[in-house]
Amino acid sequence: MEGLAIRASRPSVFYSLPGLGGDSQRRRPSSDGFLKLPAENRKIIANSASFHPISAVNVSAQASLTADFPALSETSLEERRINGKEKAENIVWHESSICRCDRQQLLQQKGCVIWITGLSGSGKSTVACALSKALFERGKLTYTLDGDNVRHGLNRDLTFKTEDRTENIRRIGEVAKLFADVGVICIASLISPYRRDRDACRSLLPEGDFVEVFMDVPLHVCESRDPKGLYKLARAGKIKGFTGIDDPYEAPLNCEVVLKHTGDEDSCSPRQMAENIISYLQNKGYLEG
Amino acid sequence: MSTVGNSTNIFWQESPIGKAERQKLLNQRGCVVWITGLSGSGKSTLACSLSRELNNRGKLSYILDGDNLRHGLNKDLGFKAEDRVENIRRVGEVAKLFADAGLICIASLISPYRKDRDACREMMQDSSFIEVYMNMSLQLCEARDPKGLYKLARAGKIKGFTGIDDPYESPLNCEIELKEKEGECPSPVAMAEEVISYLEDKGFLQNE
Numbered sequence: 001m002e003g004l005a006i007r008a009s010r011p012s013v014f015y016s017l018p019g020l021g022g023d024s025q026r027r028r029p030s031s032d033g034f035l036k037l038p039a040e041n042r043k044i045i046a047n048s049a050s051f052h053p054i055s056a057v058n059v060s061a062q063a064s065l066t067a068d069f070p071a072l073s074e075t076s077l078e079e080r081r082i083n084g085k086e087k088a089e090n091i092v093w094h095e096s097s098i099c100r101c102d103r104q105q106l107l108q109q110k111g112c113v114i115w116i117t118g119l120s121g122s123g124k125s126t127v128a129c130a131l132s133k134a135l136f137e138r139g140k141l142t143y144t145l146d147g148d149n150v151r152h153g154l155n156r157d158l159t160f161k162t163e164d165r166t167e168n169i170r171r172i173g174e175v176a177k178l179f180a181d182v183g184v185i186c187i188a189s190l191i192s193p194y195r196r197d198r199d200a201c202r203s204l205l206p207e208g209d210f211v212e213v214f215m216d217v218p219l220h221v222c223e224s225r226d227p228k229g230l231y232k233l234a235r236a237g238k239i240k241g242f243t244g245i246d247d248p249y250e251a252p253l254n255c256e257v258v259l260k261h262t263g264d265e266d267s268c269s270p271r272q273m274a275e276n277i278i279s280y281l282q283n284k285g286y287l288e289g
Numbered sequence: 290m291s292t293v294g295n296s297t298n299i300f301w302q303e304s305p306i307g308k309a310e311r312q313k314l315l316n317q318r319g320c321v322v323w324i325t326g327l328s329g330s331g332k333s334t335l336a337c338s339l340s341r342e343l344n345n346r347g348k349l350s351y352i353l354d355g356d357n358l359r360h361g362l363n364k365d366l367g368f369k370a371e372d373r374v375e376n377i378r379r380v381g382e383v384a385k386l387f388a389d390a391g392l393i394c395i396a397s398l399i400s401p402y403r404k405d406r407d408a409c410r411e412m413m414q415d416s417s418f419i420e421v422y423m424n425m426s427l428q429l430c431e432a433r434d435p436k437g438l439y440k441l442a443r444a445g446k447i448k449g450f451t452g453i454d455d456p457y458e459s460p461l462n463c464e465i466e467l468k469e470k471e472g473e474c475p476s477p478v479a480m481a482e483e484v485i486s487y488l489e490d491k492g493f494l495q496n497e
Binding site for chain 2: 098102103106107129132133136139141142143144145153154157167171174175177178179181182183184204
């Protein structure tokens with residue numbers, strides 16, 4: 001486990017388009033993105049924001065690790081003695097570059113992950129595009145991780161076997177976490193059908209920084225769209241294990257935003273849906289430094 | 290016809306907001322600064338100094354280092370030869386994503402094999418892979434030995450340690466080489482300034 005993120009119960013903001021509606025109890029945003037000490041080092045407190053500990057070196061294996069430069073100040077040594085014993089020869093301190101808050105200040109936004117989940121054809125990529133465009137128009141930096149794009153690069157070694165699908169999502173979660181740490185609003189747009197896998201990604205991030213958006217669109221609507229012709233192939237038995245046809249989709253039980261299909265195309269536009277997500281981000285303070 | 294496998298169901302997604310727009314927003318050009326060298330050569334120190342100096346100039350950068358990644362994205366990898374290759378490959382792919390996002394991505398890893406570093410270079414287009422070689426002598430690195438790993442390696446307690454019983458293949462054609470001058474290592478700030486001059490000359494610190 002990295003950091004001290006603690007999951008509390010989350011009220012979801014429910015948007016039944018058009019407009020806002022439903023239960024919209026707000027949460028207070030979590031603390032600003034200050035440096036998080038790894039859980040095992042939490043007794044060691046940096047006396048200055050400019051130092052942070054590197055995780056323990058595993059001396060049984062060669063490490064391509066950081067911290068070539070020890071910079072063991074007197075104060076940091078003292079801190080370790082306060083804990084009763086020298087905590088580690090293994091932990092090497094070095095002066096931090098800049099912290100998350102510096103980047104937030106530069107970008108005038110807070111990094112987070114917008115995780116858009118739903119059936120194929122539910123409109124995930126469409127909303128992701130609209131969202132990144134709308135945020136750009138507000139001067140905000142986003143980056144979209146799309147299951148398909150990532151499978152051509154980072155995840156090109158993975159297939160569609162069950163364990164590889166889990167690994168696909170895990171890696172995307174880890175990369176999204178890095179983007180959020182940079183201060184980028186990272187939009188991840190992928191079916192991600194299993195609750196367990198999505199929840200695992202949620203647990204990587206500090207409380208509040210994982211914004212799950214559920215594209216609540218009925219199967220028959222997705223299938224009637226069939227933008228890539230995959231439902232047709234799946235119905236013909238030419239694709240096995242296709243989500244919604246012969247593989248389950250587990251809807252979120254407690255996500256931050258639900259975008260429910262109402263059948264009214266005018267009020268259900270991608271732009272409208274993007275604006276609803278933006279309202280959420282604004283209320284939670286992610287659109288300021 | 291089973292299509293459980295790669296490729297055929299994968300489509301490229303077009304997005305209206307691309308690298309050009311992000312670079313305009315950030316007023317910089319995304320790139321990868323890949324710092325390579327022996328353990329103890331000063332890679333992390335340079336990476337920190339560089340990101341600080343860039344931040345002072347209002348430029349957005351982020352450090353990817355072996356340690357951060359091995360506890361997250363690469364936590365499933367060990368230190369077998371194939372895992373080391375995969376470690377570097379994944380770092381390269383993530384660095385590419387960061388550069389595409391418009392960031393100046395600073396990757397700081399020993400990355401001892403030319404083939405692996407060159408593979409990362411190949412992932413990037415348009416000369417935005419900047420290889421920085423920390424050409425510090427083994428003697429200097431070992432004298433520093435910031436993590437005590439050279440000592441352990443010499444005692445035979447670590448096997449396959451770069452520089453002791455595993456090779457370091459120095460770059461043949463890197464963009465920047467930083468080395469000792471008259472037996473003295475330049476300061477981190479001086480070295481950072483050298484990298485920044487290069488980035489400036491090549492137009493990475495503005496958007497054109």
